[in-house]
Structures are given as structure tokens and as C-alpha cells.
Amino acid sequence: MRTANHLIGTLNFLTFLLSIPILGGGIWLSSRANNTDCMKFLQWPLIIIGVSIMVVSLAGFAGACYRNTVLMWFYLFAMFFIIAALLGFVIFAYAVTAKGSGRSLLNRGYKDYYLDDYSGWLKDRVMDPSYWSKISSCIRDSKVCGKMGRTYGGMPESEAMFDSRKLNSIESGCCKPPTECAYVYQNETTWNPGSQQVVSNQDCTNWSNDQGQLCYSCNSCKAGVLASLRKSWRKVSVINIVVLIILVITYVVGCAAFRNNRRIDNDEPYGEARMTKEQPSRIQL
Known part of the structure; x- marks a missing residue:
């Protein structure tokens, strides 16, 4: 006993x-x-x-x-x-x-994220405007995009160096425009429109160089959050x-x-x- x-x-x-x-x-x-x-x-x-x-x-x-x-x-x-x-x-x-997962890109260390690759309850939750307002505000307040900047020998990061980086899903989806939008790299969070702009992707027009906006309203950002979750x-x-x-x-x-x-x-x-x-x-x- x-x-x-x-x-x-x-x-x-x-x-x-x-x-x-x-x-x-x-x-x-x-x-x-x-x-x-x-x-x-x-x-x-x-x-x-x-x-x-x-x-x-x-x-x-x-x-x-x-x-x-x-x-x-x-x-x-x-x-x-x-x-x-x-x-x-x-x-x-x-x-x-x-x-759901990120899409690999040619000659890129990072992946791009698309909302169409995800489905179900979690996607619906993230897409809900009231929830996304809180989520995007949280991402903005975390300053994850502002921390992306790098310098090498006192010089800012080049486009080739940036392309080789393994960005996490939030950085890739929310802090830069989708690769297919063909924006021209200036620095990690500043991109200018290229000569061959893709208009089929709404995110291409949602991108803003305003550091308070960036791609926080993009579907790629929502997909990046889903990938992180x-x-x-x-x-x-x-x-x-x-x-x-x-x-x-x-x-x-x-x-x-x-x-x-x-x-x-x-x-x-x-x-x-x-x-x-x-x-x-x-x-x-």
C-alpha cells in the first residue's frame, strides 16, 4: 500500500x-x-x-x-x-x-507571402478589420521594420546584400513591397516605382514610403503574420x-x-x- x-x-x-x-x-x-x-x-x-x-x-x-x-x-x-x-x-x-507557406524567389534569400495561400479560421480572424487594426498597430509599435537597417564599414546595405538576406515573414510581408511589383530598392524600407509596374496585385498600390504606412495595409503583411503564427x-x-x-x-x-x-x-x-x-x-x- x-x-x-x-x-x-x-x-x-x-x-x-x-x-x-x-x-x-x-x-x-x-x-x-x-x-x-x-x-x-x-x-x-x-x-x-x-x-x-x-x-x-x-x-x-x-x-x-x-x-x-x-x-x-x-x-x-x-x-x-x-x-x-x-x-x-x-x-x-x-x-x-x-x-500556407512563403513562396521561394529566384536569386533571393527571403520569400514572398500571399494571402491566397492561406485559408480557414485563422485567416478569417486576421482579415477581420477590427483585429487587423490592432495587429498592424502592434507591428508598427514593435518597430520591426525600423530595425532592418544595416551598414557595412559605415556604408548602407546594397541591393545585392539585401536580396541575400533571410528576412522573417513579418519583415518580408510588411516592410517591403512584393517582389513582383518591381519596385526599385533605395534602402531596406524605401522603394521607388519601377518602369514595369504590376497593377494586378493590389499591394503594389498599397505600398508607401511613409515609414508609418509601408505595407501595413497589404495582404502580403497579413500573410506574413499568418506565416509567423x-x-x-x-x-x-x-x-x-x-x-x-x-x-x-x-x-x-x-x-x-x-x-x-x-x-x-x-x-x-x-x-x-x-x-x-x-x-x-x-x-x-
Whole structure:
């Protein structure tokens, strides 16, 4: 019985440790939301799940140490729903980021991003005018485009150097015009119209050299945000899948240990009663 209690306590301590990477993933998404991705509601489900696992595992740990059946039942029921919620979040994260990526360009280190390459709930969310107003304002305030400038030996970056850079999706989608617009490079965030202007892409007319405007109203900027979100969610989802598998194994072992513990507890009164009856007969003999 003590072994079973120790096992349950150890498993609950393990689940407490597993809540740390989940909570860390939520906090990381929160930092990305404030600085890069600018979608400030996506991290909360993970943070809530991580905190819930911490609280429930502590309750289960206390229940195992003090042999409190109520706390143990609370742990088993609550952890079941938490695992289901984490599974649902992982499925949701992969479903909304299943489609979309940047398009590689000839003789360019960066990629261009097009809104038509994305679909689903996340795209609709980003395209919503009220949300995009907040997202674009966040990108502008982060000054990500203003930080793109580079100098080499006191000289500004040349066009060839810029073309070889591996820009992230926000820099490529929001801080410069799409490559097909054939703008002429002046510096990282200043581009002049070329002789062969493409008018089929609305972003070509949305581009502005005004450092407060740039391509923040472009579809390429929205696509860049979606690409950044996809990359962030996929990184966190890999961690969540590993943690989920370990949580399920731990939960199944914990259920088996708890059931065995209850069976031993139920057998104890019978064993004690039997010993009480046998003891007087042995004394009489």
C-alpha cells in the first residue's frame, strides 16, 4: 500500500513538472504576441491548461501523501478533462495552421507571402478589420521594420546584400513591397516605382514610403503574420504532443495504482478481522 501511495505521489510530481513546458509555451507565445505575432489571445488556452495541471497535480500529490480519497478522485476526474482539453488544443492548432507557406524567389534569400495561400479560421480572424487594426498597430509599435537597417564599414546595405538576406515573414510581408511589383530598392524600407509596374496585385498600390504606412495595409503583411503564427504554433505543438503522450501514460499508470490502492484498503478490514478471530484460539491452545 505504501508503495502504491509512493507511486501515485511520484506520478503527480511528474505531472507537475510536465506543466512547466506547457506553461512555458504559453508564456513564449505571449512574448511573441507582444513583439512579433501580435495575436494576443492565442496564448491564453495554453497558460490556463498549464496552471490547471499544476494545481491538479499538487492536489493529487497531497491526496497520495495523506491518503485522502477525495483529493485523489478530484485529481483523476480533473486530469481527464485537462488531457482532453490539451488534445483538443493540439488538434485545433494543427487544423488552423495546416495550410500556407512563403513562396521561394529566384536569386533571393527571403520569400514572398500571399494571402491566397492561406485559408480557414485563422485567416478569417486576421482579415477581420477590427483585429487587423490592432495587429498592424502592434507591428508598427514593435518597430520591426525600423530595425532592418544595416551598414557595412559605415556604408548602407546594397541591393545585392539585401536580396541575400533571410528576412522573417513579418519583415518580408510588411516592410517591403512584393517582389513582383518591381519596385526599385533605395534602402531596406524605401522603394521607388519601377518602369514595369504590376497593377494586378493590389499591394503594389498599397505600398508607401511613409515609414508609418509601408505595407501595413497589404495582404502580403497579413500573410506574413499568418506565416509567423503558423511557425510559432507548430513549435509549441511539438512540445505539447510530447507532453500529452507522457501525461496520458502517467494518467493510465496513476489510475491503475489508485485502483490497486483502493483494493488493498478494502481487503484490510477482512484481514484484520480474521487475525482477531484466530488470535484467541491460538492462545487457548
